[in-house]
Amino acid sequence: MTIPIEYYVLLSMGLFCIGLFGILTRRNALMFLMSVELMMNAAVINLIAFAFYHGNLTGQVFALFAMALAAAEVAVGLGIILVLYRNFRDVDVTVPTTMRW
Amino acid sequence: MEGAFDYAPAIALFPLVAFVVALAFGKYMPKKGAIAGIAATGGSLLLSLWMLAAVASGETYHETLYTWAVGDAASQTGVSGIEFTFGILIDPLAALMLVIVSLVAFLVHVFSLGYMNAEGETGLPRYYAGLGLFTFSMLAFVYADNLLMAFMFFELVGLCSFLLIGFWFRTKSAPSAAKKAFLVTRFGDYFFLLGVVAIGATFGTLQFAGDGSFVAAAETAIADGETLFGFGAETWVTITGLLVLGGVVGKSAQFPLHTWLPDAMEGPTTVSALIHAATMVAAGVYLVARMFGYYAQSPTALAIIAFVGGFTALLAATMGVVKDDIKQVLAYSTISQYGYMMLGLGVGGYVAGVFHLMNHAFFKALLFLGAGAVIVLMHHEQDMWKMGGLKEKAPITYYTFLAGALALAGIIPFSGFWSKDEILYDAMIVGLEEPLIMAAYAMGLVAVFFTGFYTFRMVFLTFHGEPRSEAAEDPHPVGWSIKAPLIVLGVLALVAGAANLAPVAKLVGVDIVFLEHWLDGEFGAVEGLTYSAYGDLLAYETGVVGSEQLTVLIAAGLSLLLAFSGAGLAWKLYNVPEPVEHKENLGSAGKVVEDNYYQDEYQVWLAEGLTLPLARAADRFDQTVIDGVVNGVSTASLFGSSWMKRLQTGIVTNYAALLVTGFIVLLLVLGVLGGWFI
Numbered sequence: 001m002t003i004p005i006e007y008y009v010l011l012s013m014g015l016f017c018i019g020l021f022g023i024l025t026r027r028n029a030l031m032f033l034m035s036v037e038l039m040m041n042a043a044v045i046n047l048i049a050f051a052f053y054h055g056n057l058t059g060q061v062f063a064l065f066a067m068a069l070a071a072a073e074v075a076v077g078l079g080i081i082l083v084l085y086r087n088f089r090d091v092d093v094t095v096p097t098t099m100r101w
Numbered sequence: 102m103e104g105a106f107d108y109a110p111a112i113a114l115f116p117l118v119a120f121v122v123a124l125a126f127g128k129y130m131p132k133k134g135a136i137a138g139i140a141a142t143g144g145s146l147l148l149s150l151w152m153l154a155a156v157a158s159g160e161t162y163h164e165t166l167y168t169w170a171v172g173d174a175a176s177q178t179g180v181s182g183i184e185f186t187f188g189i190l191i192d193p194l195a196a197l198m199l200v201i202v203s204l205v206a207f208l209v210h211v212f213s214l215g216y217m218n219a220e221g222e223t224g225l226p227r228y229y230a231g232l233g234l235f236t237f238s239m240l241a242f243v244y245a246d247n248l249l250m251a252f253m254f255f256e257l258v259g260l261c262s263f264l265l266i267g268f269w270f271r272t273k274s275a276p277s278a279a280k281k282a283f284l285v286t287r288f289g290d291y292f293f294l295l296g297v298v299a300i301g302a303t304f305g306t307l308q309f310a311g312d313g314s315f316v317a318a319a320e321t322a323i324a325d326g327e328t329l330f331g332f333g334a335e336t337w338v339t340i341t342g343l344l345v346l347g348g349v350v351g352k353s354a355q356f357p358l359h360t361w362l363p364d365a366m367e368g369p370t371t372v373s374a375l376i377h378a379a380t381m382v383a384a385g386v387y388l389v390a391r392m393f394g395y396y397a398q399s400p401t402a403l404a405i406i407a408f409v410g411g412f413t414a415l416l417a418a419t420m421g422v423v424k425d426d427i428k429q430v431l432a433y434s435t436i437s438q439y440g441y442m443m444l445g446l447g448v449g450g451y452v453a454g455v456f457h458l459m460n461h462a463f464f465k466a467l468l469f470l471g472a473g474a475v476i477v478l479m480h481h482e483q484d485m486w487k488m489g490g491l492k493e494k495a496p497i498t499y500y501t502f503l504a505g506a507l508a509l510a511g512i513i514p515f516s517g518f519w520s521k522d523e524i525l526y527d528a529m530i531v532g533l534e535e536p537l538i539m540a541a542y543a544m545g546l547v548a549v550f551f552t553g554f555y556t557f558r559m560v561f562l563t564f565h566g567e568p569r570s571e572a573a574e575d576p577h578p579v580g581w582s583i584k585a586p587l588i589v590l591g592v593l594a595l596v597a598g599a600a601n602l603a604p605v606a607k608l609v610g611v612d613i614v615f616l617e618h619w620l621d622g623e624f625g626a627v628e629g630l631t632y633s634a635y636g637d638l639l640a641y642e643t644g645v646v647g648s649e650q651l652t653v654l655i656a657a658g659l660s661l662l663l664a665f666s667g668a669g670l671a672w673k674l675y676n677v678p679e680p681v682e683h684k685e686n687l688g689s690a691g692k693v694v695e696d697n698y699y700q701d702e703y704q705v706w707l708a709e710g711l712t713l714p715l716a717r718a719a720d721r722f723d724q725t726v727i728d729g730v731v732n733g734v735s736t737a738s739l740f741g742s743s744w745m746k747r748l749q750t751g752i753v754t755n756y757a758a759l760l761v762t763g764f765i766v767l768l769l770v771l772g773v774l775g776g777w778f779i
Contacts, residue, residue: 023757032753097751 127226331630407447553667
């Protein structure tokens with residue numbers, strides 16, 4: 001018995017919205033990073049679901065690439081957060097506004 | 102004569118090398134660069150004579166040496182591609198001019214040894230470098246085979262005159278005179294440049310000679326009755342010809358652009374000799390002779406040339422009458438004599454014009470160098486009222502100067518008589534059929550009287566009578582380097598007329614018109630560039646009084662009579678031991694003449710009263726409207742962006758919110774337009 005594609009899409013949409021909500025409301029940089037990860041994984045679920053639906057492997061391969069990319073992104077993101085903390089003694093993203101102009 | 106022409110480029114390159122040598126090493130050389138200049142112009146002279154001999158043996162040379170740009174021309178007549186080239190054209194005219202220019206340049210260099218070196222001038226390397234560059238530009242101009250090359254060297258000649266007129270740049274007047282010469286001639290050259298562009302755009306070629314020349318193209322266009330740029334072919338030839346004539350009027354100091362020339366006397370006298378006899382001023386008339394085939398197709402342009410020439414001849418001659426400075430008198434005589442050449446060319450007297458160009462080069466160089474010798478004798482005094490009595494003290498200067506003066510005044514048998522008479526004869530026979538030319542001829546004829554008068558006024562005041570100053574009583578001696586060029590030129594002023602004894606030939610029927618045969622290509626010529634070829638193009642009717650012999654006699658008799666009466670009047674008034682000024686007898690007319698007919702004043706008014714306010718208005722428009730628009734745009738964008746930048750808060754959450762909002766709005770817009778909600 002196969003699960004219809006709609007459920008996958010709904011799951012992915014829900015996950016994405018949770019991530020988006022996190023980005024829009026949280027101020028902690030770590031929470032930010034997690035929310036971004038959630039949004040990314042929502043996209044990856046979509047890729048796999050549609051790959052399964054269409055019966056070819058391209059989407060799954062891309063999902064693997066996206067995961068590797070996410071790992072790199074987390075490393076960079078954590079690095080930025082560390083620097084942020086060193087400079088501002090805080091991980092609140094609303095604090096460092098001096099870099100705008 | 103095989104291979105003679107392979108050395109043709111060297112004629113111009115020698116003086117260029119001398120220029121570089123004098124500029125770079127002049128300081129360390131024994132005569133401060135004079136030796137290099139004399140060697141170079143001497144070499145040029147020898148090569149030019151060789152060219153002359155080669156042409157005489159029936160060869161001519163027309164080669165393109167270097168093509169520096171080839172383009173697709175949207176020309177009005179058939180030719181597909183226009184080529185910009187450097188080339189050399191040596192035909193009888195060019196060969197003759199090369200000899201004249203290099204000879205005068207050589208003699209001026211020699212004379213400079215006595216005039217500049219011996220007088221302890223400073224800045225001599227600069228002087229000799231200037232002379233070298235000047236000679237180079239003129240020689241290259243003379244054998245240029247296309248109009249663009251001619252234009253480039255024409256400009257270079259103008260630049261050199263600027264450098265040399267302003268040689269004594271520490272005085273106040275010399276730099277000003279140099280600027281004036283540069284600007285006034287540049288004003289004419291501006292029209293010349295327009296003419297070059299117009300001819301190039303019309304005919305797709307700028308060559309002087311051959312089947313691909315613009316002269317031949319114009320001939321075809323007129324014959325086919327083509328329409329060029331909305332004009333009939335002949336009208337268009339007239340327009341472009343007159344544009345080129347603008348440069349000629351500026352360089353050859355014709356009315357109304359003659360005002361720079363008297364001021365140019367601020368330069369060293371040797372430079373004046375070079376400018377007036379062989380280079381700068383001659384360049385204008387030479388250009389008309391060079392493209393005479395083009396002008397010959399336009400009777401209107403020719404009539405204008407003739408009329409401007411006749412008018413200038415008279416105007417300048419009257420101004421020369423009242424000048425006190427020996428060089429000023431000569432300056433006005435130059436303007437006047439070039440007026441005669443223009444008159445001669447304008448009435449179709451190609452041979453007469455070129456003949457006078459040659460004779461004038463010799464006797465005017467002689468007179469200027471003679472004046473230079475007088476200035477040395479007089480310890481740098483130029484006012485003729487402070488001279489007098491130099492006849493016994495400097496016989497060589499006197500007799501050579503007298504030869505030049507007799508030639509200038511047109512007294513038989515000196516060279517000036519033959520050429521001036523031929524010009525006036527040509528003007529007269531055309532004038533019998535065309536009233537306008539008759540007026541030009543009449544002006545030229547009256548000018549003969551004034552020429553005789555001012556020439557001998559100058560001679561008598563300078564050399565005759567009693568010495569009127571200490572310097573005149575005890576003149577400074579002059580050396581061989583001053584005397585030798587004077588003697589050479591003095592002999593030439595006497596005998597050069599023998600080249601074309603047209604009146605005698607017509608009267609006795611002996612074939613002694615050597616120059617006419619020379620220019621008619623009986624020895625060697627480039628096809629289409631001969632006197633008879635030009636004659637076929639000319640549309641002038643000629644008339645005679647009675648018979649041809651009688652007409653010749655009347656023309657020669659009239660001009661001789663007037664020259665003698667002018668000289669005689671000067672004899673009566675000034676050949677006395679203590680001459681006095683007679684200006685007051687002229688009354689108010691004398692004042693007008695003395696102020697040069699207010700030519701300078703009205704030109705200054707044109708510049709300051711008319712052009713300056715116009716320029717100011719344009720400047721104001723530029724400053725307010727144009728700059729206002731530019732500044733307004735920048736102010737508006739600065740102001741707008743200072744508002745826009747507040748969007749950038751530096752808070753990442755805001756950016757994310759904006760992104761999401763933007764995405765949703767885009768989605769909604771797409772949805773509404775795509776009809777999702779219906």
